[in-house]
Structure formats: structure tokens, C-alpha cells
Amino acid sequence: MRDNDSSARDGSPWWQSAVIYEIALISFQDSDADGKGDLIGLMSRIDYLKWLGVDAIWLTPIYKSPFRDLGYDISDYRAIDPAFGTLDEFDKLLAALHQAGIRLILDLVPNHTADDHEWFVESRSSPSSAKADWYIWADAAENGGPPTNWLSRFGGSAWEWCEARRQYYYHTFLVEQPDLNWRNPQLRSAIADVMRFWLDRGVDGFRVDASAVLIKDAHLRDNPANPDAQGKPPPQRQTPVFTDDRPETMQCIEFIRSVIDEYPERLLCGEVQGKTDRIGHFYGTERPRLHLPLNFALLDAPWNALSLQAAIDAYFNALPDGAWPVWVIGGHDKPRIASKIGEPQLRVLAMLLMTLRGTPFIYMGDEIGRKRVPIPPDQVQDPFERLVPGYGLCRDPERAPMRWDNTANGGFSDGRPWLPLDPAGSTNVTAQQNDDGSILMLFRALLRLRREHACLREGDYQPLRSQNDILAFERVYEGHHMLIVLNIADEPRKWPSQVSGRVLLSTYLDRASEAVAAASVLLRGNEGVILSRRAPG
Template identity: 80%
Template sequence: MAEDGNAWWQSAVIYEIALVSFQDSNGDGKGDIAGLMSRIEYLSWLGVDAIWLTPIYKSPFRDLGYDISDYCAIDPAFGDLDAFDRLLTALHARDIRLILDLVPNHTADDHAWFVDSSSSRDSAKADWYIWADAAENGGPPNNWMSRFGGSGWEWCEARRQYYYHSFLVEQPDLNWRNQQVREAIADVMRFWLDRGVDGFRVDASAVLIKDQHLRDNPPNQQAHGKPPPQRQTPVFTDDRPETMQCIEFIRSVIDDYPGRLLCGEVQGKTDRIGHFYGTERPRLHLPLNFALLDTRWDALSLQAAIDAYFNALSEHAWPVWVIGGHDKQRIASKLGEPQMRALAMLVMTLRGTPFLYMGDEIGRKRVPIPSASVRDPFEKLVPGYDLCRDPERAPMRWDDSAKGGFTTGKPWLPLGPESMANVTEQRRDDRSILALFRALIAVRREHAALRDGRYQPIRSRDEVLAFARTLDEQKVIVALNIAAEPRKWTCRDGSHLLLSTHLDRPPAPLAHGSILLRGNEGVIIGSGTHDASLDSTSR
């Protein structure tokens, strides 16, 4: 595989795959490694540079595999280590890198570490998890809550103590104050890095350390209408200062392997994201940023969100933009396909690394999940808040058949109506949103200004979001009409159209330096030399 240097991710397009929902090869209704192998041609055709897999380790699979029984084994439902090695070789042969999910905060309760730790206060791993004595009344040590509802503490009769679980009761939290735990996770990382994986996405990286004094979390003053786990302000369980030391330790391990990526799930508002990069000591290469998902969809709000994010980053921090994920509601359901096209152009042209989630490229919407088919433990434990994640985790639709080309058996989650978007139909349509994503990835690869250029804001007016990317003497302008009605966009003479989200305008010079943007249309415009007077506001 060609080596592009230590910063390959700065020009990469990264594609998240929930393996269980990507492609089944044996008819058991669950995706697997062999199924993914059969779809490498698609990934190469689309043009993505790396894939990130949700956990594929041995697991009882209560929470999409984030409850891990063995960090160094592939779950038999997916394959085995030999199959994984063949997958890695096949991906690298296509110049596609592989990123694994690293889950350092917790294990499954049937992991050998927890079995040992829970057996006795004198066991070899007695201090590997977060244990505490009961309160004076015999109840939990404090008021900390699980993200899946109820107390975060569970009684263990063998130890006559409680253990803490940020998530499911079957997902006990590791004790990151214990150096042996840190070294054990480092060994896990080295196991996979030595096999050739190209990096990790760190799950729940902001919650690795909890308050050592076990102080109660205060109530959330904005809790009205929110589910019970959000009715506290988690100041003593989330984003503790010592957590940064844990991330720095994880980064020190990966830095022994040149050219490997460390990205991570972080928490907090935009103005907090910068500290996950680190300054004196490096932390994450790419703290995942969900601003485009969480912002009101209008030109002024988007302009402000983009500016706030860039302002939160240090000069040398590389930006990242995420438009979907296994825990996030499908953005296509919020925007509809016309504006989903605008989002596609936006994420592929902003300065930074774009992350897609499988199905985003076909404009996949939320799949209706009947109550009897729900698998998401959050929905089962905290129902009634429209936060079920199964609609996003439903299997890919490769065609319009009853089983979607995903499986020959019964899919583990419903695929939704046969009329929903599918890959085969869209590959035949040279103006589909899939064709647009592919074209955008190609244009991004062809124009260095879109990969490496500085970001120059242009004042958004009349629901047109606009900015420029500049590199040396190259300048590319992006103009996105967020409105459903036409808007005239004016630019300097000598400009030429590179791409329209409608995919029906051939590349051509723009007459009189202007273009009529149709409703919901975005364009990429080449503009030759750039205006150096704007550099003071560029990023």
C-alpha cells in the first residue's frame, strides 16, 4: 500500500461502517467480514480513502458490540482473525485504510478482567474497575446515573461493593487511575497495530476518568423534556481534567507507529473541542465534530457554526466534519434529498476531513422500526423520547428486493420499505445523490485547494452560504443555496463552473461573472487567483 506520510488523513474521506448492517455473506441476517470483502469494489468505486468499523471484537452484542468480552478476538458472528487479516490485505491493495473502534472505558461483564475483579476484593485485578462501598443507608455510593437510565451503580454480592457503569449494567467501567489497566489497553492497541490497522476511533474518550471523591452531580437546569439520564449536569463523571492524561497516554502508544490515526468521540460544546487536540502534549489527531448535524439548517446559522468551530481550533489543529453515525439520527430525514445534496457539497469542500456513515451517500433516511423489532437497549430502557438508534443501524439497501441484497435470511433489523433508496438503482443514475458524492470525492481529489487550501469566509446573504478555498494562486468558491427559490450569485469575471449539486451543468465559464442558483442548488466555482486582502480572515 502506498504511504502518503503521517498526515494522510488530512486529505482522506473516511467512511464509517457498522459491520453487522453492511453485508451478510452466510444468510444469518447479520453482516460479516466476508460480506464486507464482497463490497470492497463498491468502496473503491465510491472513492473513500479509509473505513472505520464499529466493534468487531468478541461480544454478547447487547450494545452494537461496544460490550467487549475479548479485545483481541473477532466475534465468531463476523469471522475470525484469518478473515480479518485477509480483509486488511484486500483493503490495502485498493489503497483503503482500516480504522478500528477502541473501547477503553468499559468491558462486558463477562470479560475475564471483570470476572476476576468481581470475584474478591483480594483478586489480582481487584482494582481494575471502579468499586465503592455502599452509602450509609446501604444504597449506591452517590447519585451518578447511567446513560441508559437508572443508577450508574450495581451491587456485587461477592465483593459486598458497588461497581460503576456509565452505560449498561453489563458494561462495567474500567479504572483508568490504575496503571495496569492503561498498560493492558496499550497491549490491545499494539496487538492490532502490529497486524497493520491504520488507527483507532476512541469511544467515549471524554469519560475515562471520574471524580475520585465520588461527588454528586448537580441537577441540570435545562432538563425539562429530556430523558432521565440528561437531568443531571455530569461535571463529576464527564470531561474531567485527568481524562486528558488518559488520551495523552493512548496517543503515546500510537505515536510509536508512524502514519497511524487517532480520532475520538468527544463531548462538550464547540468552544471545548480544541483541548482534545492538545498543545504541549498531543492528544487526538481528529476529535470528531458534529456541528453540521446539530446546527439549524439555514445559511446564517451554518455560517456561524462553521466560524465558531474554526475559532475554537489552534493554528495547527486539523478540522474534521461528521455528517452521520451509528448514534446520530439520519440527517437526510431532517433535510430531505435536495438539501442533503447541499450538505454533501458542504462537507466535501470545507477545510478538514469529512466522515460519512454508510448510507449517507445514497441519502438514506431513518428506517421505521416496529416496537417488536427494537434492539437498541437505550430505547428499551428509556422509551418515549424518539431517541432510538435502530433506524440508523438498519442494514444497507443494495437493491430494491425484499431483503435488499443484504442477506438471504432474516435481517437482524428491518430494512424498511423496498421503495427506500438503494445502491444499485443509484449507480445506474448519473444524477443520483450517490453519483454526486462520487463526483465530489473526485473533485476534492483533483483540486489541491479543496484538500489543503485555506478557508476564506464570504458573507452569507439571502440564504446563500458561501466561502472560498485558496492555495497559492488557486482559488475555488463554493456557493450553496439553502433556499428552495432561485438566487443570483455574483463573482468575478473569469470564473468557471466545476460542479453543480444537480449534476446537469457541464463545466463551463460563467458569463458576466454570475450564475443563477436554482432552488437547493450548490456549485463549486474555479476562480483563478485569489484576493490576498481576505487572508486575515482565512483559516
């Protein structure tokens, strides 16, 4: 691994110093002209990942799947989908990543399988089958209808009738994605064996999908109506008290963590649910749970200095003692932040992300300022948009293939891409690598600065009062102070405090080493600055 590996340097876990880069493999790089990214394609881009400076990648599911929902409908946990490659190619990719100093995190999908998984085929065959209780089954209500009023995330009832068993099965998501029964110890053991299969191959951890919904109410109580449902899609018309974030879910996460802890230096991060003040319980106190519950506060907060200041403060205050923070600015299920705030402010967000205390996660394409890609209605792949249309929640615009260059297919594929790319002439990697002032070069400079300065990786976070549209804070480590001032306006603003030091980096990439000794700091519109300064007094 790289010589800046924190676990080797100071005993702290490697992920506390890492920058983690999410890749939807199907959209990263195609090698065989079928229009879908694959393992060999990813291997051909390792030099790019190393050049950018990321420490680990997280792959969305690569397992065998009918691919109705970006591979989150898994039909074999121990096989690579043929569209992506083979186990042998996976092993070669993992070795090449490790040789380059990059760790690999896989998606773990423990809540549900595809309906053609052998476990479900056996479970639905008979109430007396060996795996009869591996999924969530219930008898019909007195009127013959579904057992409860629970709703699927993809619209309609979350219960589907199975004639072979004369019972309903539960599905949080698609009807073809039956939920596993985490109350069954044999099922838990089977998931543990799946984890060990990949951990034994050398993967560096898992991101747990849908970790907040692993257990549903044992009494099958109906969910109440959501009083704020007006204008929301049908699945949000209930308050999911009895289906989401049940207390017993924490025991499931603790079990998953116990398997991870059998292996040294492995990371468990996860998709969580609820408001900021709920995130603390996903870490665990007496019994460990997730190392890094993913935090989307920077994505969800209104984009102004006061709201950001409040969101950051609320998050830090919600963390249990000893918990390590984590910050996420994009993902395969989240709207592109550049479409919300624009590229000039995305540069400011990049600086904020890389200077806050905690582990940054970025999603492929964030580093080139990618916005949502328009998807014609006849090319929509997202099952949510097809089943619950008209709410502007289609996720395909985030999942469109990477644009590496300005050719018709963007250097992604020699065939027709599975989803449309942004139009030719749009932002792309090659053009930005040749532009010293591009946002890609800013991301790279920020990652390099973070590696070079322990203050940014390990230093304490000390908030300052945000004012005049400027978000400001300090990082402090062993007497070294770094001041971060970020202008959230598109007009010049003044930071009204005495500063003495030098500029390490500006989001404009043109002020490095500039000396500052003044009663205030003038920032251009959309400018953020990192200053190394002498300690007060």
C-alpha cells in the same frame, strides 16, 4: 496504496487528504444468511468502496461480545466475534483493503467492558484479587444505597451492587458494561497491549469510544441537578460535572496517543463531548492527544445559511494552532441528516462536506441519501429505547442494514436481517449507480474532484459573507481560487458578486465546464456550485 496518498506525496499525514467511511459491520453485508453482516461480506463490497473513492473505513466493534449494545460491550478485545468471522478472515480483509488502497480504522473501547470479560470476572470475585482495582468499585452509602447520585446513560443509578465483593461497581452505560479504572497503571498497560495487538496486525488507527468519560471524580462528589432538564430523558436530569470530561481524562488520551505514536502513519480519532469551544483541548497543545476529535457541528446546527456560517466560524476559531479540522455528517449514534433536511439539501451538504478544509467522515448509506428506517416496536434492538422509551432517541433507524438493491432483503442477506430494511422501492445502491443524476453519483464526483484538486484538500479556507440564503466561501492554494456557493433554499437565489471562471461541479451534475463571467451567479433551488476562478485583480 493509491498514488494520491498524501503522506507519500508531500509529507503531510494521510488522513488530511482522506475521506473516511464509517461501517457498522453487522449492517453492511451478510455472507452466510444469518441476517448479520460479517467480514467476508465486507470483503465482497471492497470494489464498491473503491469505486466510490473512499480512502479509509472505520468499523464499529467487531470483537467478541454478547452484543447488548452494538458490540460496545466487549468480552475479549483480542478475538473476533464468531458472528463476524475469524482472525484469519480479518487478516485477509485487511490485506485486501490495503491492496485496494483503503486503510482500516478499528473502534477502541477503553472505558468499559462486558461483565463477562475475564478481567471483570476476576475483579468482582474478591477485593483482594489481582484485578480488584481494574474497575471502579465503592462502598455503599451510609444508608446502604449507591455511593453517589450518578446516573447511567441508560437510565437509573450508575451503580450496581455486587454481593461477592459487598460493594458497588460503576457503569456509565448498561449495567452489564462495568467501567474500567483508568487510575490503575496495570489497566492502562493492558489497554496498551490490546492496541499493539491490532496495530501489529497492520490496522491504521483507532477511533476512541466515549473518550470524554474515561475518568470520574476521585472524591465521588454528587452531580448537581440540570436546570434545563424538563422534557429530557432521565439520564439528562443532572449536569455531569463529576462524571464527564474531567481534566484527568486528557492524561488518559495522551497515554493512548503515546501508544499510537510508537507506530508510523497511524491515526487516532475520537468521540468527544461538549460544546464547540471545548473541542480544542482534545487536540492537545504541549502534549498531543487526538489527531481528529470528531466534530458534529454540521449535524447539530440549524439548517439555514446564517446558522451554518456561524457554526463553521465558531469551529474554526476553536481549533488550536496547527490542528487539522474534521467534519462528520452521520454516524451509528446520530439521526440521519437526510431525515432532517431532505435529499435535495443533502446534496448541498455533501458539497459543503467535501469542500470545507478538513477531513470528511461519512456513514454508510449517507451517500445514497438514506433516511431513518421505521422500526416496529416489537423489533427494537437499541437498549436505550428499551430502557428509556418515549423520547424519540432510538438509534436502530440509523443502524438498519444497507439496501444494495430492490429485492426483499435488499441484497444484504439471504436470511432474515437482524433489523428491518427500508421498504422495497426505497433508495438503493444499484438503482443509483444506474442513474447519472443520483446523489450517489454526486458523492462519487465530489470525492473524485477532491482527489484531483489540491486546493480542496489543502487550500486555505476564506469565508465570505452569507446572504440571500446562500452559504459561500473560497478555498485558495498556490494562487488557485475555488469559490463554493450553496443555496440553502428550495427556490432560486442569486449570489450578488462578480464572478469570472468555470463551473467544476453542480449538485445537479449538469453544469460541468460551464463558463461564468457575470456580476452575479444564479443558483437553482437546492443547488450548490464549485467554481474555479481567476484570482481577484
